[in-house]
Amino acid sequence: MITTTTLYDRFIDLYKENETSREEGWLKNLRDTAFEAFATEGFPHIKMEDWRFTNVTPFLKENYHLQPRRAASLHGRHNAAQIPSLDAYEVVLKNGMLNEDIAIPGVKISPLRTALQNSNFQHYLGKYIPIHKHPFAALNTAFFEHGIVIEVDKKAICDKPVHITHVYNAEEPVFVQPRILIIAHPGSKVEIVESLVVIGDKPLFINSVSECYIGENARADQYNLQIAPVNTHIVNFKQTIQQSNSLYNNHTYNLPEASLIRNNLHLDLNGVNTESHLYGLYLPGGTQLTDNHTVVNHLFPNCFSNELYKGVLRDSSRGVFSGRIYVHQDAQKTNAFQQNNNILFSDNATIDSKPQLEIFADDVKCSHGSTVGSLNKEALFYLRSRGIGEAAARNLLVRAFAFDVTDKIQIPAVKDYIEQVIIHKMEETHHEQ
Amino acid sequence: MLNIKNLQAKVEDKQILKGIDLQVNAGEIHAIMGPNGSGKSSLASVLTGRENFEVTGGEVSFDGKNLLEMSPEDRAREGLFLAFQYPVEVPGVSNINFLRTALNEIRAYHNEPPMEAKEFLRLTKEKQKLVEFDARLTNRSLNEGFSGGEKKRNEIFQLAMLNPKLAILDETDSGLDIDALRVVSSGVNKLRSDKNAFIVITHYQRLLEYIVPDFVHVLYNGRIVKSGTKELALELEEKGYDWIKEPAATASV
Numbered sequence: 001m002i003t004t005t006t007l008y009d010r011f012i013d014l015y016k017e018n019e020t021s022r023e024e025g026w027l028k029n030l031r032d033t034a035f036e037a038f039a040t041e042g043f044p045h046i047k048m049e050d051w052r053f054t055n056v057t058p059f060l061k062e063n064y065h066l067q068p069r070r071a072a073s074l075h076g077r078h079n080a081a082q083i084p085s086l087d088a089y090e091v092v093l094k095n096g097m098l099n100e101d102i103a104i105p106g107v108k109i110s111p112l113r114t115a116l117q118n119s120n121f122q123h124y125l126g127k128y129i130p131i132h133k134h135p136f137a138a139l140n141t142a143f144f145e146h147g148i149v150i151e152v153d154k155k156a157i158c159d160k161p162v163h164i165t166h167v168y169n170a171e172e173p174v175f176v177q178p179r180i181l182i183i184a185h186p187g188s189k190v191e192i193v194e195s196l197v198v199i200g201d202k203p204l205f206i207n208s209v210s211e212c213y214i215g216e217n218a219r220a221d222q223y224n225l226q227i228a229p230v231n232t233h234i235v236n237f238k239q240t241i242q243q244s245n246s247l248y249n250n251h252t253y254n255l256p257e258a259s260l261i262r263n264n265l266h267l268d269l270n271g272v273n274t275e276s277h278l279y280g281l282y283l284p285g286g287t288q289l290t291d292n293h294t295v296v297n298h299l300f301p302n303c304f305s306n307e308l309y310k311g312v313l314r315d316s317s318r319g320v321f322s323g324r325i326y327v328h329q330d331a332q333k334t335n336a337f338q339q340n341n342n343i344l345f346s347d348n349a350t351i352d353s354k355p356q357l358e359i360f361a362d363d364v365k366c367s368h369g370s371t372v373g374s375l376n377k378e379a380l381f382y383l384r385s386r387g388i389g390e391a392a393a394r395n396l397l398v399r400a401f402a403f404d405v406t407d408k409i410q411i412p413a414v415k416d417y418i419e420q421v422i423i424h425k426m427e428e429t430h431h432e433q
Numbered sequence: 434m435l436n437i438k439n440l441q442a443k444v445e446d447k448q449i450l451k452g453i454d455l456q457v458n459a460g461e462i463h464a465i466m467g468p469n470g471s472g473k474s475s476l477a478s479v480l481t482g483r484e485n486f487e488v489t490g491g492e493v494s495f496d497g498k499n500l501l502e503m504s505p506e507d508r509a510r511e512g513l514f515l516a517f518q519y520p521v522e523v524p525g526v527s528n529i530n531f532l533r534t535a536l537n538e539i540r541a542y543h544n545e546p547p548m549e550a551k552e553f554l555r556l557t558k559e560k561q562k563l564v565e566f567d568a569r570l571t572n573r574s575l576n577e578g579f580s581g582g583e584k585k586r587n588e589i590f591q592l593a594m595l596n597p598k599l600a601i602l603d604e605t606d607s608g609l610d611i612d613a614l615r616v617v618s619s620g621v622n623k624l625r626s627d628k629n630a631f632i633v634i635t636h637y638q639r640l641l642e643y644i645v646p647d648f649v650h651v652l653y654n655g656r657i658v659k660s661g662t663k664e665l666a667l668e669l670e671e672k673g674y675d676w677i678k679e680p681a682a683t684a685s686v
């Protein structure tokens with residue numbers, strides 16, 4: 001008998017099946033609420049404003065395993081040092097799982113499951129995520145099983161970046177829902193680099209949620225390096241909450257070839273005098289779709305936020321950028337800037353860029369802008385007229401375009417790595433032409 | 434070295450070059466003068482292979498090779514150089530990286546290994562001195578925020594670094610102050626040899642006092658309507674172009 005149950009139905013059934021084995025208390029309440037939200041809304045569709053340009057339906061048709069099997073086959077099959085000469089504390093999550101605690105001076109990294117037995121986390125987990133507006137985040141909240149909690153002690157300065165390598169086994173179609181919770185206590189400092197390794201070539205759907213709490217006077221830098229094979233579909237919800245005098249830097253790189261990358265990055269500025277920088281670069285090729293939705297909420301006075309997203313769109317790829325800045329009534333003396341620049345590298349590539357400013361305070365400095373262009377032909381000719389070959393000249397210009405984003409990477413090994421990936425991907429483009 | 438025969442070219446369906454003949458031999462300096470819009474820069478563009486110009490007739494050989502069949506980069510690698518009338522700003526590409534890339538691509542074309550870092554540094558210093566190019570500018574983004582004069586000087590600095598066989602200087606003198614003009618011209622004179630050649634496009638006799646041409650040509654309405662020696666430039670300075678336009682106008686009727 002052939003059943004044509006939809007993925008939605010399967011999740012609804014699964015939730016009910018697992019009813020008895022589920023945790024009790026605050027976590028159960030959190031999950032039930034999230035499940036209700038997902039059950040009511042269902043998966044997003046293109047009639048929803050936030051999903052107009054990104055149709056996920058085709059990616060939901062696979063017959064995914066909803067819970068990855070414990071995959072011993074992952075063992076020893078990935079090379080954690082995929083970012084050459086990165087000196088970092090290595091954390092490897094296999095299908096979202098961490099087997100044991102990792103202790104780093106001033107930092108505690110624990111498997112989510114054991115960490116959540118501590119009810120203290122109820123004050124953090126899922127507290128700020130608008131699950132009623134984001135069905136994928138609701139789905140993750142209802143179902144997440146694995147993930148990690150990273151807690152940085154008060155005033156602890158983590159001396160090296162923490163590098164999280166997410167290893168997934170896609171030897172069969174699988175839908176994974178990892179969850180990460182980062183708490184940087186007051187006065188602490190931490191850098192977190194996340195990258196992906198996918199084994200196998202079957203469809204892999206990653207619906208991840210991560211939350212980052214940055215205490216007073218703390219600083220957190222996050223690097224999200226999204227490089228995965230073509231059959232990988234990524235929907236990621238990142239929520240960051242900043243307290244007074246804190247600093248947050250987010251660096252997001254959408255790189256080939258994952259067919260879908262949809263990021264939601266939400267930033268709540270929950271105290272005075274905060275500083276935040278959001279840098280993004282997307283370099284889609286083939287028929288890849290990369291979509292970055294960012295929201296910056298200015299809730300308190302004297303905060304500074306700066307956002308720069310740049311895109312180079314090749315082949316028949318599509319890009320979506322939606323940046324929203326809310327300046328609430330109390331957020332006087334806000335400085336909020338946002339810029340999105342795009343280069344269409346081929347006639348078949350498209351970009352939908354939508355910057356939005358909503359300002360309810362009167363004493364603020366805000367600006368936003370969006371550009372779409374192609375490579376400067378005059379510059380290209382100038383370089384070629386000096387003997388630089390066409391491909392190399394294009395490469396130089398693309399790297400120059402990306403420079404104000406890549407230059408912000410504070411970890412030299414990550415910067416070199418990203419620059420190499422850009423060069424490599426641009427060279428591939430020319431082989432195809 | 435360069436042999437142009439009956440060269441015709443158009444841009445956006447407008448015929449700009451209407452049959453140009455010019456021969457440049459090694460060791461020579463040719464000046465091209467002519468009123469605004471006569472086609473001087475267009476000639477330079479066609480020779481260097483700018484895309485929007487379409488060659489509609491004629492031929493150009495450069496050291497025996499068909500120049501018009503080559504890509505812009507190969508023309509440069511064969512030894513052709515244009516100092517642009519309006520150098521482009523290229524933010525994010527550092528002047529010095531750009532030059533190193535260019536130099537090494539040209540070397541690779543001639544099956545030579547990349548230049549050693551030390552040697553490159555030495556060459557850079559030497560040529561900076563030659564054209565008195567501010568060392569601070571070499572590390573900045575290519576031409577970005579350079580003054581008009583600095584851009585022109587950068588063109589000559591690049592010329593000195595790449596050491597081409599044939600250099601076309603398109604109004605390099607405009608935008609240069611009097612001292613800069615002297616420095617740049619003396620730089621060019623030092624680069625002169627019996628193996629290379631220059632085509633100097635200019636509106637002013639003044640430059641030709643420093644860089645003394647062997648031949649002066651007047652381009653008008655897409656044709657070379659008069660050629661002579663350096664005295665022709667003096668005559669033009671005195672009389673303007675009207676006396677040259679007249680016969681050309683009647684000739685084309």
Ligand SMILES: Nc1ncnc2c1ncn2[C@@H]1O[C@H](COP(=O)(O)OP(=O)(O)OP(=O)(O)O)[C@@H](O)[C@H]1O
Binds near residue numbers: 444447471472473518
């Ligand atoms: N890309 C273009 N599209 C259309 N017309 C062009 C283009 N480039 C040049 N032209 C036209 O070709 C003619 C010759 O221009 P060119 O720049 O060669 O003149 P020039 O002799 O260098 O003048 P000047 O002394 O002012 O520099 C002009 O009428 C100009 O408008």
Ligand SMILES: [Mg+2]
Binds near residue numbers: 473
């Ligand atoms: Mg001109």
